[in-house]
Amino acid sequence: MGGDTQTFTRVDVISMIIRIALLTGVTFFSVKWMISQLDPTNKQKKTAKKKADEKLRSLGSNKSIHAMSDLEDFDHVFAGHLVDPANIPVSWSDIAGLEDVIRELRETVILPIQKKELFADSQLTQPPKGVLLHGPPGCGKTMIAKATAREARTRFINLDVSILTDKWYGESQKLAAAVFTLAVKLQPCIVFIDEIDSFLRNRNAHDHEATAMMKAQFMSLWDGLITDPNCTVIVMGATNRPQDLDRAILRRMPATFHIGLPNIHQRRQILRLILENEPTAEDVDLNRMAKMTENFSGSDLREMCRNASVYRVRDYMKVESGKSSPGAGTSKLCMVTDNEDEFHDALRPITNDDLIMSLNKMKESKLLTGGLHLAKLDMD
Numbered sequence: 237m238g239g240d241t242q243t244f245t246r247v248d249v250i251s252m253i254i255r256i257a258l259l260t261g262v263t264f265f266s267v268k269w270m271i272s273q274l275d276p277t278n279k280q281k282k283t284a285k286k287k288a289d290e291k292l293r294s295l296g297s298n299k300s301i302h303a304m305s306d307l308e309d310f311d312h313v314f315a316g317h318l319v320d321p322a323n324i325p326v327s328w329s330d331i332a333g334l335e336d337v338i339r340e341l342r343e344t345v346i347l348p349i350q351k352k353e354l355f356a357d358s359q360l361t362q363p364p365k366g367v368l369l370h371g372p373p374g375c376g377k378t379m380i381a382k383a384t385a386r387e388a389r390t391r392f393i394n395l396d397v398s399i400l401t402d403k404w405y406g407e408s409q410k411l412a413a414a415v416f417t418l419a420v421k422l423q424p425c426i427v428f429i430d431e432i433d434s435f436l437r438n439r440n441a442h443d444h445e446a447t448a449m450m451k452a453q454f455m456s457l458w459d460g461l462i463t464d465p466n467c468t469v470i471v472m473g474a475t476n477r478p479q480d481l482d483r484a485i486l487r488r489m490p491a492t493f494h495i496g497l498p499n500i501h502q503r504r505q506i507l508r509l510i511l512e513n514e515p516t517a518e519d520v521d522l523n524r525m526a527k528m529t530e531n532f533s534g535s536d537l538r539e540m541c542r543n544a545s546v547y548r549v550r551d552y553m554k555v556e557s558g559k560s561s562p563g564a565g566t567s568k569l570c571m572v573t574d575n576e577d578e579f580h581d582a583l584r585p586i587t588n589d590d591l592i593m594s595l596n597k598m599k600e601s602k603l604l605t606g607g608l609h610l611a612k613l614d615m616d
């Protein structure tokens with residue numbers, strides 16, 4: 237009888253333990269699920285994780301990428317902004333007229349990364365942990381940052397600053413830390429921050445407390461990189477307004493490069509590069525066009541050429557619509573030949589007049605809208 241009672245009690249206790257364990261487990265996971273549902277960042281995190289997983293998968297068989305299965309929630313946010321050097325679409329051959337800057341970048345940043353062992357004997361020749369590219373918009377700063385990562389064969393995180401400052405995330409500090417942990421996991425790596433002044437500008441009394449704390453944390457994490465000689469993570473910032481940058485930030489970016497508006501020689505080189513593979517007429521005079529485009533940025537020059545090439549399409553459409561007889565019921569689409577070769581043969585090349593017409597149109601619209609660079613231009 238006494239033995240029976242003892243057996244019954246043991247079973248009873250065991251079953252009770254199992255029930256309690258099950259209940260605890262269910263409660264734990266329910267509460268966890270509820271908390272995750274209440275977390276306002278939950279959806280963003282899930283989307284970021286999905287994007288990051290896709291990105292990491294697309295980066296292929298690289299070992300260090302596979303070793304990154306230990307990414308934290310916040311690391312995933314930035315892993316989606318990650319580019320492998322082999323997939324960077326910009327190289328030095330896409331940039332014209334900036335040979336001096338490129339040479340200096342090769343000496344101070346690229347070579348010390350590529351040949352780390354060769355430069356190991358000197359602290360002075362280590363790659364800088366911060367690089368600043370400054371100058372007016374549209375002059376090639378972003379292209380330079382990408383081409384640097386490509387040639388140095390470093391990973392490239394194109395940091396979208398709005399993620400850090402986005403109020404909805406509300407966890408800016410964790411995000412700032414995640415940028416650096418991810419970059420260290422991925423090193424060698426360049427973290428590119430376009431319009432860095434919008435995020436790390438002079439601190440002032442109007443700064444939101446969270447923003448000020450995030451900036452301070454960003455700087456202290458950056459200092460961590462600076463003091464670690466074995467870490468190859470470079471923060472590369474671009475700005476049109478270097479004067480607005482916090483002095484403490486400027487100190488952390490010892491290598492600065494000014495990418496100014498192109499001079500006449502550089503404009504000729506940029507024009508040659510843009511029109512290199514385009515159908516151009518014999519009369520296209522790059523020297524003359526370079527002379528006429530004072531104060532144009534590289535991006536303005538591209539826009540001028542793009543507009544000029546539209547004129548030949550317009551002329552082609554005019555000719556074709558003239559050919560089609562009005563009452564024949566021909567639809568507009570049928571006016572353009574379906575045969576691609578015929579279409580190209582029928583299109584005339586870009587002429588110098590197209591370029592001049594486009595140039596004048598741009599000057600006019602920039603003057604009307606108060607365009608930054610072209611405002612000083614005389615109308616021809």
Ligand SMILES: Nc1ncnc2c1ncn2[C@@H]1O[C@H](COP(=O)(O)OP(=O)(O)OP(=O)(O)O)[C@@H](O)[C@H]1O
Nearest residue numbers: 330331332373374375376377378379506534535538
């Ligand atoms: N030196 C150059 N050689 C060839 N193309 C150029 C050059 N500079 C600018 N461009 C053209 O202008 C476009 C814009 O360049 P990019 O985005 O690098 O300028 P940015 O200085 O970063 O401008 P922003 O400050 O507005 O971001 C490029 O995609 C390219 O077509």
